[in-house]
Amino acid sequence: MSSSSPFPSLPVCQITIPSNDLINAAYFYTKEHTSEATVNHCLRCAAFSLLFIREFPPLASAPIDLEAVVLSSLMHDMGWSTTKSLLSTDKRFEVDGANIARDFISRNAAESGKWDAHRIQLLWDAIALHTTPSIAQHKQPEVVAVALGILADFLGPNLPLPGNPITVERYKEIVGAFPRAGFSDELVDTLCGLCRDKPQTTFENFVSGFGKTYGLDGKGGGKEEWIKTCEDNEITKRLMGGLQACKQWDD
Known part of the structure; x- marks a missing residue:
């Protein structure tokens, strides 16, 4: 992971959102094509996902593709893009977002060999299913982590989940780092x-x-x-x- 991260450290949570050339490119692509409120929402979701990966028992013991989780979190609301030419007229926003993210990875990383069809499908599923937790919870750990991180941004410490790692102090730090900005x-x-x-x-x-x-x-x-x-x-x-x-x- 790159040391030139655009993301701040979160000392209370003891996490830093992973950074590399692909993640940074996805972050700036998201900034270009969505609003500040959406970008900050996506960053909060990524941070919450990392807490679940570290501390939520079903995820803490599983091997996790962190890059896929962060990229899915960053791009999961591209279906709300302010660049309307990216969007369809007939698909759910979750599917638009998944397709936009898949196309971005295919343009920027598929040739490296590190993003094969399985990883791209994992990213697509995590985004397409992020509003359907009753299905997402039965998918791969990465899909579960993304869905939990997104849900946590709406419910925070009130998320009714045994072992919820989102304490009030952690929640306040993450929202302070990435303000809601009228979300x-x-x-x-x-x-x-x-x-x-x-x-x-x-x-x-x-x-x-x-x-x-x-x-x-x-x-x-x-x-x-x-x-x-x-x-x-x-x-x-x-x-x-x-x-x-x-x-x-x-x-």
Whole structure:
């Protein structure tokens, strides 16, 4: 790992986010294409992941690809990129982020031989599944660590997990090093914007809930219409409606 790290040491936590040429390049790429609030969120998530890797029993005893964890954490919200040309019009933001990260690694590291298909898939899975902990927790340790680190940024010391390593003191140090910078407001604006601009990508995940709560503009606008749209696209209705329509061909 490089000694010219762009990341500060965290003496209370006794961790430093690993740094090398690829990680640094990913960090600056993320800074170029996302907001300050998103970058700091990703850095906090990386730091929290490192605490889980060191101290959470299921991870502490496992061999961990730290580079994959840090890169996945840094790039996991590229699906919120402010550079709209990087984004699709028809994919969930998690998939956009995973694809952008995979393409970045393929451009910058695949030829080195250190990033084979397995490691790239590991990175893709960690990003694509980071909002689905019920699945991520059954994947590789790296995927688990990334999902836990991201969840910890929302729940901190209140994360209901036995052996949660995020103490109040550690939490305050990490947030102090990488301030929230309006992250809560930006989160609402971003996810409500997905409901408005890519509604078909939000019906099967938590994103639609932001539109139900905050409307399509983050201020309550269009909320009732959005709730009706979600009800019409509810998966149970779609599945049962499909079965009903197929009855004409059933034996």
